[in-house]
Each structure stands twice: as C-alpha cells, then as structure tokens.
Amino acid sequence: MNLLDLIDAVQSVADGILFGSTYALLGIGFTLIFGVMHKINLSYAAASIGAAYASLLILTVIKAPAILVFLTAAAAGGIIGYLVYLVGFKFIPLANPLATLMSTIGLLLLIDEIIVHMTAGVPLNYPALFSDVTIHVGPFSLRGDLMFVFALGCICMVVLLLVLYRTRLGLATRAVSQQPTASKLCGISTTRVNVLTFVITGVVGGIAGAMTGAAIGMLSPLLALPLTVKGLIVTVIGGLGSIPGAIIAGLVVGGLENAFQFFRGVSERDLYIMLLLFAFLVFRPGGIFAMPAGRD
C-alpha cells in the first residue's frame, strides 16, 4: 500500500464514520423503543423516511429553508410515531413478542408502499445544510453536511439522556422500562409513557430521515429496507437499550462499512458487516454498552 492508498483508506473510513451518524440516529430510535417496551419496532426506519418525505410537502406550499424542512420532518416523525403505536402496538397483544414483530414488519411494508404509491418510486431531491462546506485537514477533507449530522446526533443523544435522567417523564419511562408492574401500582400510566416514547422516538426518527435525505441529497423508497437492517445492526452492536451505544455503534458500522468497501470491494462489504453482527451476538450479546440486568 502506497501513501496515496493509505490516504484514501483513511479518508474512506472518515467519510464512513461521518455517514454513520445517520445510522446512529436511527439506532437511537430502535434502542429507545426496545429499552422502554422491550419490543423491536421494525417499521422505524421506514417511518423515518416517510417523515422525511412528508416534510417535502412544505416545499409545495412555501419556499422553505432547509432547517424548516428538517423541523417539519421531526414533527411528521412524531405524528407517524403515534400512528405506528396505534396501528402496530396498541391493539396487539403485547405479551406475545412475535405479534408486535409481525405487525411492525407489516407496517414497514405498508409505509414503504404508501411512499411508492405517492411518488411512483421516483427519487426526490432533498435539501441539505452546509452541503457546500468542506473542511480540509491536510490531505483529508470532511463534508460539512455530514459533520452537521454528526453534531445533531450528539445533540439528540444529550437531549434524550437529559429527558431520561432529568425529567419526571424520563423517570416514569425508566420505571416502566424496568418495573412495568410496579410502575402501574405507583400510578404511572404505562400507555401514556409508551405513547410518548413512540412520539419522541418518532421525532428523532423524523430528524434521522431528514438527515439521511440531506446526506444523500435524495430520498427514495429504496432506503427503507437497508436502513432498517443498518438500524438493527447498530442497535445490537451498541447494546439493546443503550443510547450512547447506538451512537458509537452507528459510527463504527459506518466506518467499517467504508473500510471493507475500500479493502474488499462492494461484493464482500456487507458480508463482513454481517459477520461482525454475528460476532457480537455470540461473544458480546449485550453489545458495546450492555445494560445491567433489571430485577425482573
């Protein structure tokens, strides 16, 4: 490997780490729902992309700046999150883990197909912030838009941790997560906590969808399935229920993906990511930041 190869390899990994911020944002949503309800919401990435699509509607009304589009995506994400809860969880027997798994797979396909029918599957341009900014560090360059996504991911993590550990809602959420029966006995409405969890993760998902669209520069229904897979991988590697774990795992998966792409090519890239997932499942099933086991 000559110097140019080395520079390219480092640059590839750096690009991947920054792009991994979008995986991290998705991972946060997956992990938060799992942390609270102990359920996997497989429709989460599709709902996030759906929220990003919904945010484009504002551009049909006014010539909105990118930041307003992102905020609309966050709001749409919250609404879609609530709808996902209503359709996929509220009336499904929660005691049966397979029931909600199946209902969210159904929702994933449903949301995907709604997007396809609304857009005929045509990719749509998505606005970005700082897309024309590139920071040069020696022979390396860092994309401004991806650094913004990275910063936003960190802000989301801090805000969510503050909500979880510094508010009454957070206390109630943790109580429901750890001791649902005791929480009920203490007068906490588990339904309300679950709804709020879906709305909050929906808002984060809306931001994740918008940031993914901004990072790629486009939205396509093609995104829903691969992002679902990436979100799940990130959640497992980060540790089910761990928000900092999701952030770190998102960046790690993004970086490794590009590294494998650089060294082994596109046909082998995903193979190694899957092997990494299996390695974690076998040797460290709790992920990077395994949550301590509760009394239940």
Add this chain to the structure above:
Amino acid sequence: MTKLNIAIAAIVGGAALAVCGAALAQERTVKITGFGAKSGVVRVFGVNSEAAMKAAAEEINKTGGVTLGDGSKAKFTVEFLDDRCNAEEGISVVRRIASSDAFVAIGPTCSNVAESLFGILQKKVGDASDSGLQFPIIADVAAKGGLAKISEWSFRNVPSELEMYKSLMGWIKTQHPDLKTIYGGVEKDFAHSNATYGVMKAQAEGNGFQVLGTSEWLLNDTTFSTQVRDMKRANADIVAISAHPFTTCGVLKEMDRQGVKPKILIGLTSSSSIETLQGCAKQAEGIIIPTSFAPVTPEAKKAAEQVAKFGGSADLHSAATYEIMFMFKDVIEQQKIMARADTVEADRNKMRQGLAALKETSGLLGKIGRTTDREAIKPFLFVQAKDGSWQVLHKPSS
C-alpha cells in the same frame, strides 16, 4: 299534452332506447393486458406503461378501433396487472392472463422477470414434447440483451443497447479524437445495469478507449465516496455510469463534491428519464445518454402529450409500449384475429405468427426493423441533460 301525445312520445323514446341498447350490445371490445411493476421502487415504469397503453388505445379507438377477422369493428380496452418486478409474481400474473380469453400480453418491466417468464413459455412452436405455455408476450421495458431468444413465443420492442453504445462510442471517438481514457461505474446487483456496463465497456475498448478501471456499488447504496475517490484517482477523460436514477444521482452528487469533472459523461439508457432530472438536474448537466425516444417527430410529440394525459411520462420504455399497441392493431387485422372465447387458442397462434412475420413496423421515431430472433432494431438518438431537460444532441441515423 294529450294522453295520445304522451303515449306516442313513450313509444318513440322506448324504441330509441332499444336501438341504442342493441347498438351497445353489438359494440365489441378487445382487452389488451399489460403487466409490469406497479408497486415497489420501479413502480414508475408500470405507471408509464399503463398510461402509454391507454393513450394508444384511445388513439386507435378514435379512428374506429380494430377490424376483427369477421369484419366487425372492436374497441381496445386496457388492463394492467402488477408483477412487483418479481419473477415468481410475473409468472403467476401471466398464468392468470393465459387462463383468460386474452390472446397476447405486453410486459414485463424487469429483465429478471422477463428472463424467468420467457423460460416457462414453449421453446419451439409445435414441439409436442414441450409442455411450456403457448402464449405470445411482447416485452416493452425489459432491456437486458437477447431475451427474446428464449422462446419462440417471446418478443420484444426494446432498443438494442449494443447498437446504441457502439454508435455512441464511435461518435465520441470521431467528435473528440483527443479523448483516450474511460472509467466505468456500475450498479452491480441490477441485471440491466450490470449487463449494459459489459456492453459499454466492450464498445469503449472496441473504439480504442483505454478502460482505466471500474467502480462498483449496489442498487440501494447510499454512500459513494470510496467509489468516486477511485474514479478521481483514475482521472479518465470519459466516465460511463451504468446505473438507475437513484444511484446515478448519488454518484453524480458525490462526483460534484469531490470535484470529479470528466470531459464526457455517459449514462444508462433507463436514466434518460424525468427521474434523473428530478433527482439531480444540476449534477447531471451534460450527461449523454442514447435513447430510442425523444419528442422530436410530430408522432412522438403527440404520443408524449397523450401519455401525459393518462398520468404517465413518455420515455424510451413507455414509447415502446405505445408502439406495441399499434403493432397489435396491424397484426390483429392482418391475421384476422376473431377475439372470441371459442377461438382463443387459434388467435394466440395467429398472433404469434403475425408478430414473428413482421419485418418492419412503424415507430414514433421512424421505421422499426424486426429481427428473426424476434427483437427490434429501433432508431435512436443521443440526448444530453441541459438546463434541467433532455435535449437532442445527435441523431445517428440522420
């Protein structure tokens, strides 16, 4: 008004209604069934094909419809079924069509569906040992080379990408003799993109260009920085991208970010559509793509307007669908198709024979030749993305 007048009016009105009813009962229809992707990420192809079928049917019906074997006139009606770009569903859809009175069908969208589907048709007509389906199908979109060869019941009206890229590379060589090198980019996991890249590469080499390398990505990839960096290092005069609009735009945006500016940019036939311009008009500026459709003739302009009226967009694929409907009208009339429930088998055979016998048909850009292996030799031109629209750059046949 007297009671007598009312009675006369009632009798006259009743008689008029009876005459109208009889006339309506006598009006015959011929249902043409199309199938392709109407869900999933390639839904737009199905939407466009259906719109083109309806537009052509309306145009044919306006001029009196089609004359059947018994001399009666019939109007075309259109039905379009969804195969989701999935081989199993495509086969299932065609079996359903073949179990009805239909004597021909148009489709499918995707090459992987066509490949499997044509495989279930009888290979050789009249082969009693082959129990394959005996039903004529003509593909309008599936573009992978040589598919019609699979069965004598399969036909296509898609352009030859081999001829298109051969002509394009030759034209570039003549117009830009200073250009020597080319670098490729391919969507590795999509049958059409992958097969066409092989064609592009072979034609580039055949015209004396040195292929410096190839970057690969997958259909639903979202990041292209590594691939584009390889492209940048190669610093080729020409970059040829064989990918569909989503990843074509992703790569073009990454090329823009990394400042990769080849002297000539070439794209995949299927990307000469409105999708590419909706996704990345700015970055696609200057890309050259060979296509078998552009609204450059009065017929093509009219067809584009009619297809738009039915909610579709006329492109090289849906234009082929539009042409096929007119081809059907001619064959039905030449072969004296009866289009009755009791003549289905005979009609299917006659339709196949008629389609196989075609040497030349009328197309929106001019005459379309037909080969012995049931493929089309379509006129084509080179279009270039300019100011957010596709503009004709060169007409090779002129």
